[in-house]
Amino acid sequence: MSQNLTVKLQPGTPAPDFTLPDAEGKPVSLAEYRGKNVIVYFYPKAATPGCTTEACDFRDSLASLQGSGYEVLGISPDAPEALSHFTGDYALTFPLLSDEDHAVALAYGAWGENLIRGEITEGIVRSTVVLDPEGNVKLAQYKVKAEGHVAALKDQLGV
Numbered sequence: 001m002s003q004n005l006t007v008k009l010q011p012g013t014p015a016p017d018f019t020l021p022d023a024e025g026k027p028v029s030l031a032e033y034r035g036k037n038v039i040v041y042f043y044p045k046a047a048t049p050g051c052t053t054e055a056c057d058f059r060d061s062l063a064s065l066q067g068s069g070y071e072v073l074g075i076s077p078d079a080p081e082a083l084s085h086f087t088g089d090y091a092l093t094f095p096l097l098s099d100e101d102h103a104v105a106l107a108y109g110a111w112g113e114n115l116i117r118g119e120i121t122e123g124i125v126r127s128t129v130v131l132d133p134e135g136n137v138k139l140a141q142y143k144v145k146a147e148g149h150v151a152a153l154k155d156q157l158g159v
């Protein structure tokens with residue numbers, strides 16, 4: 001396996017800045033979200049069962065999350081075109097960002113080893129990082145399960 005596997009982010013530390021293309025290819029920068037709480041979640045592949053469940057849960061919870069002061073950004077290694085289809089097919093109402101070289105996933109500790117069908121592979125580790133308005137890590141969760149994750153996160157955040 002790669003020697004590039006990263007260290008997990010810790011609460012209280014500054015989150016790495018990034019600028020990534022969204023589903024339309026438009027650059028979106030984390031700096032645009034300063035002054036807001038931001039939920040950054042990493043998922044392996046658009047339109048797969050677990051990723052669809054998680055994205056639709058975030059979509060369905062977006063009003064309550066935003067009402068409590070949280071914005072949501074989803075990040076995967078998919079190309080913008082795949083994200084565009086995913087967004088359209090499931091009426092996703094928050095930005096999905098393309099991290100094709102997985103540099104942001106590495107910086108956030110969301111890239112590593114996974115056990116899939118008995119084989120160890122390297123890729124996205126389903127993760128969620130919550131940032132405070134100053135851009136510091138408030139909460140970092142790794143190897144989360146797609147189903148029920150958003151509800152549990154809302155409970156933890158008091159939403």
